[in-house]
Amino acid sequence: MKIEIDESRCKGCNLCTVGCPYKIFQAGKKPNRKGVLVPLLDRPERCTNCRLRHLYGRVLCGVCQMTCPDQAIRFRDEKPGETVKVAIEY
Amino acid sequence: MSYDEWLRQDRLPHIYCAGCGNGTIINCTLEAIDGMGWKKDETIFVSGIGCSSRAPGYIVTDSLHTTHGRALPFATGVKMARPGFHVVVFTGDGDLAAIGGNHFIHACRRNIDITVVCMNNQIYGMTGGQGSPTTPMGALSTTTPFGSAEPAFDLCELAIAAGANYVARWTSYHVKELTKAVKVGMETPGLSFIEAMVQCPTNYGRRNKFRQVLDQVEYFRSHSMMRLKYLQHEERGEPVPDATIVVGEFVNRKRPVMGLPK
Ligand SMILES: Cc1ncc(C[n+]2csc(CCOP(=O)(O)OP(=O)(O)O)c2C)c(N)n1
Ligand code: SF4
Ligand code: SF4
Ligand code: SF4
Ligand SMILES: [Mg+2]
Numbered sequence: 495m496k497i498e499i500d501e502s503r504c505k506g507c508n509l510c511t512v513g514c515p516y517k518i519f520q521a522g523k524k525p526n527r528k529g530v531l532v533p534l535l536d537r538p539e540r541c542t543n544c545r546l547r548h549l550y551g552r553v554l555c556g557v558c559q560m561t562c563p564d565q566a567i568r569f570r571d572e573k574p575g576e577t578v579k580v581a582i583e584y
Numbered sequence: 585m586s587y588d589e590w591l592r593q594d595r596l597p598h599i600y601c602a603g604c605g606n607g608t609i610i611n612c613t614l615e616a617i618d619g620m621g622w623k624k625d626e627t628i629f630v631s632g633i634g635c636s637s638r639a640p641g642y643i644v645t646d647s648l649h650t651t652h653g654r655a656l657p658f659a660t661g662v663k664m665a666r667p668g669f670h671v672v673v674f675t676g677d678g679d680l681a682a683i684g685g686n687h688f689i690h691a692c693r694r695n696i697d698i699t700v701v702c703m704n705n706q707i708y709g710m711t712g713g714q715g716s717p718t719t720p721m722g723a724l725s726t727t728t729p730f731g732s733a734e735p736a737f738d739l740c741e742l743a744i745a746a747g748a749n750y751v752a753r754w755t756s757y758h759v760k761e762l763t764k765a766v767k768v769g770m771e772t773p774g775l776s777f778i779e780a781m782v783q784c785p786t787n788y789g790r791r792n793k794f795r796q797v798l799d800q801v802e803y804f805r806s807h808s809m810m811r812l813k814y815l816q817h818e819e820r821g822e823p824v825p826d827a828t829i830v831v832g833e834f835v836n837r838k839r840p841v842m843g844l845p846k
Contacts, residue, residue: 503596507603507785507797513759560615560759563607564597565588 495544495569496578497558499532503566506530510567513557516540539579543569587614590624595642600635603797605756605782609703610639612759612780613672616766620670627670630659632684635710635784636676636703653684656691659698663843670770671698677718678708681737685717692746695774697843701766702739702777705784713787720827724791739779740834749774749841751834755781755804758831765833774841781829804829 497518499510510519510533518538522531538544542555547569559567572578591614600606617627629640633652640647650658655673663671680688680702691700707725708714715725715732718739722731743751750772754762762780769776783789783800794800809817809824811832817824 505597505602509603509608509797509801512798512801557759560611560763561608561756562611563600563604563756564602565591565607565611566597568588 495547495571497535497538497541497544498568498570499535500566500568501526501528501530501532503564504530504532504562505564505566506532507563508533509561509563510558513561515542515555515557519558537581539581545581586618587611590614590617590643590645592642592644598642599638601784601786603783603785604635604709605705605780605784605801606636606639606703608756608759609636609701609762609780609782610642610674612763613674613701613766614643615763616770617670617672619763619767620770622670626668627672628662629672629674630655630662631674632676632679633710634676634679634708636674636705636782637679639674639703653679653682653687655679656684656687656700659700660691660694660696660843663696663698667697667843667845672770673698673700675700675702676709677702677704677706677739678716681717681739681742689742689746692743692748692775692777694842695747695749695839697773697775697841699766699769699776700778702779703782704739704779705782705788706736707784707788709784709787713784713791723788725788740777740830743775743777744835747775747839748777748835749839750776750778750836752777753779753781753829753831753834755801755808755829755831756783757801757804758808761831768833768836772836773844774839 519533627645629647631637632655659673706718713726715728717737719732750769752765785797808829808831814830
């Protein structure tokens with residue numbers, strides 16, 4: 495499972511940059527077509543929900559998705575054959 | 585997560601300003617509803633007028649976007665006519681406590697079986713930032729340019745005094761807790777009142793030293809105190825810091841209820 499930010503919805507408020515325990519969302523620097531600074535994802539494979547959702551069969555954490563006032567953050571399953579990056583726990 | 589299923593995808597993105605807390609509260613409410621397993625054609629959203637009151641327009645179920653302050657009378661009508669329906673009200677601090685203040689206390693007194701979610705941004709957001717009954721003392725708004733000189737309403741205490749069966753307060757920072765509270769409210773027969781403190785960066789934040797959206801959310805985090813802790817402080821006669829936001833469940837009781845299905 496992986497995180498995606500829907501650029502057609504994100505308004506660049508940066509609320510997602512505070513809630514995540516892994517600080518996966520980093521404030522964006524380059525404006526997109528609409529002039530919005532969409533946050534960048536820093537090693538999103540570390541996300542608890544992306545790693546463990548299927549193992550536990552329920553949403554884990556999910557704080558970024560609940561917080562995003564513009565419903566721009568989504569979790570989606572990889573397509574068949576899509577490479578999956580695995581986080582190494584330290 | 586499944587709040588997405590309840591949203592009218594063709595209407596998004598919504599009109600709220602960047603970083604407006606209302607969107608977060610919609611997420612939490614819909615998530616709670618999804619957990620209830622309610623059917624979409626048996627759930628009705630009702631609202632008055634204001635930024636907060638635009639919320640039902642983004643939701644797939646039937647809804648009533650009524651006149652300013654009158655969401656609760658309309659919701660009462662729906663519930664009395666169709667007690668089997670689940671009625672959820674989205675309202676703002678101005679809508680609920682200023683023009684709709686009278687309806688608020690009487691809906692609580694009647695303890696009608698609906699869930700009321702108030703997005704309290706402490707300001708009239710939609711009309712450009714006039715002071716509301718919940719604007720804190722000293723806060724700047726277009727109608728209080730030297731700082732509000734009036735004490736603010738505590739909406740939760742008001743709901744308790746008037747008779748609501750379930751009362752809780754959280755903020756847009758506390759998404760998990762808020763979702764839980766809305767769900768418990770929906771499970772509780774009678775009027776459930778959930779106050780969600782939200783940031784209005786455009787009309788409250790920028791006039792009141794919250795230059796970034798994040799600043800006000802951080803303020804909610806750092807100034808919140810659990811209700812139990814607050815009561816302990818009160819019992820021991822210890823002062824609590826000014827501007828503390830008391831959060832948590834305030835009341836969960838079983839007064840007689842109106843509007844239950846027979
Ligand atoms: C009868 C009536 N009086 C006044 C207005 C103007 N008006 C529209 S929204 C609003 C205040 C909304 O404040 P609130 O309920 O706090 O909503 P917010 O926009 O802050 O979410 C007012 C006074 C109106 N639409 N109708
Ligand atoms: S919280 Fe949502 S709208 Fe705000 S910056 Fe993050 S993804 Fe964009
Ligand atoms: S679900 Fe939690 S851990 Fe994963 S990105 Fe969102 S906030 Fe971070
Ligand atoms: S004016 Fe305030 S309440 Fe209205 S959409 Fe903008 S930020 Fe939200
Ligand atoms: Mg308001």
